[in-house]
Amino acid sequence: MSTPTRKRPARAPTIHDVATLAGVSSMTASRVVSGSTPVRQALREKVNAAIKELNYRPNVAARAARSGSVRIGIVLTNPKSSILGEFLLGAYGESTRLGVQLLVEPAIEDPVKLDALRRLMRAGVDGIILPPPLGDSTAALALLRKSRISALAFATADSQASIPAVTIDDFKGAASMTQHLIDLGHKRIAFVQGGKLHSPAQRREAGFRATMEKNSLPVRAAWIAPGDFTFKSGFEAARKFLSLAPRPTAIFAANDDMAAGVIALAHGMNLKLPDELSVAGFDDTPIAATLWPSLTTIHQPISTMASTAVRTIAEIVRRARAGEAGAFIHHRMECMLVVRASTASPSAQSEKTRTTTIS
Amino acid sequence: MSTPTRKRPARAPTIHDVATLAGVSSMTASRVVSGSTPVRQALREKVNAAIKELNYRPNVAARAARSGSVRIGIVLTNPKSSILGEFLLGAYGESTRLGVQLLVEPAIEDPVKLDALRRLMRAGVDGIILPPPLGDSTAALALLRKSRISALAFATADSQASIPAVTIDDFKGAASMTQHLIDLGHKRIAFVQGGKLHSPAQRREAGFRATMEKNSLPVRAAWIAPGDFTFKSGFEAARKFLSLAPRPTAIFAANDDMAAGVIALAHGMNLKLPDELSVAGFDDTPIAATLWPSLTTIHQPISTMASTAVRTIAEIVRRARAGEAGAFIHHRMECMLVVRASTASPSAQSEKTRTTTIS
DNA sequence: GAGAAATTAGTTATCGATATCAAATATCGC
């Protein structure tokens, strides 16, 4: 019990352990780790060897404590979203790496009521990440402008780009999907719109329309239906489209949930998918791969976007603290067409029946 | 610019600001916040008023620095899982509250290869949370037992309960679902098994069998099909079941993804759901509400379970550091039957046609 | 090659919170 020779409890090695082993001061070791100031090669190598030997990993808490930890708030406008996992993975991973403190606050009331935003502001955050639709909310932006808090729009950005943002090129994504459908031979293509308040929805529709026009295909008013990004609105849009004569041969929904609604109604009408109807979505949520047939959609690098957002807002906060003027940084990431089983050539009627085969 | 009366830059309030405003020492304020030691009511109220007035939020970095931050590792065995969002929300929320450092490491190779586990161990974590199937992996447990690292099994626990765990009562959940189907009037109920390596899958099957037996209903061998928790395996199990004569009137899959597969095949066979076939799942993933018809399933409080897991392993680590013997804490949380549209009475053939109505 | 300028390394103080120990106050037994 009270053995005097008891080995001291194992603990994670500190920068001081590294410095002692390397025979330098802890400050020098710290500089090697952070790379903030050059260190002579001979010492640098000794320190690096010690780091490897001890398996040293910096204590982010201590680092953050000294360096004046930046606090970043994130408003969760849709805590049940299926892309939340990927988003949080990227955001928290980066925050751990940078040593910034992340405060995640779910919007309990309607997102546009700004309750979560107010709670975060009162908690003393230095920067805020605004997912849709808050990045487009003039009320939210006005509220933030009055404060000293920096903001960054995630996946949305108004055309004036008045705040920093991390987005994908929604226009281009929608255009590539539309072109995919046209290349398959579709001519009668319907589109389910996203929410009126979401600027990405507008850009997706613009990408659709532009590509149709470029290919000299008509966009009839009857082939456009309103939607609000919910399963139900997709379901109802499909009911409208599929009662038309002639029917559209393809339906492109502005997100996956609505595409799921379209597919559900098509099943209900006993249509053979994808031969009698092609369906396309946008977002590549986990649902896309689980639907039957699995959904052709546009993949966004959510995790990378989230880590970029955290890194960017942290950088902006740091600059603002140093009194530097804030640049309107805007990262636009690439998105990618993912072709699965829900789209096919409209004339594929007699193609090998895939109704009971799974890709 | 250099106005001498310039207000000092706004910054987050500290415990010291709180203490000054309340007219007490910072230590007293700290005790009020943490609740570690009782504080006289009069002072406590003054401190709480100051906290509210200043909107004080503890700086987790500083707290962690002083308290010897506990590092908890989490192996992500399925980074694409749709319950990941809820899981991370609970886990990170609690880690922020407790000031423990969370290292989340996705398993890049097969989970049973233990690559992520090894990386976490080398990073000097003090405790590790093991989601399925690692909580059942003897190799993983053996590796950990050799080290000084504490472990906690999430959602799995072997019968000997040789390590601490946070689980739900899978047996009870499956039993309540089975009873629900029986109460609706089903007699021919088929079951899709989960992966052989997942102990929860075994317990779910046991719950199903026990309840069938209790109600004097037969469990034919042909009404049990193997599965591995994937959409595809559910799809194939359904193909097997629905070619039988007489067909089962209900299929209970050990998770939602497999239930989605069952529903997809049933649509492909033009069965009217739920009238001609009831389908039930387990987990209540976001997919469940997006399927059509929406899925009757068992809801698990993932977010609460995750925060409980973090709190518990942090506590275990703290005890181990203090040299106390580790108790085998096992939290078993309640799960809940969620009845949606995919289950109905088997004789409901002529009920009002809900095929084109959405609930 | 002397002195100035630039570079690199070390010392000390500090971030915000809490562990620890000491002091002050309240409570109790008889």
Added chain:
DNA sequence: GCGATATTTGATATCGATAACTAATTTCTC
């Protein structure tokens, strides 16, 4: 009501890392 014990509060040191400053060394200029 006194000393003893229990409870509550405060002062100080400290967690691990780095900012800011100082000291030492190197490099450069003419």
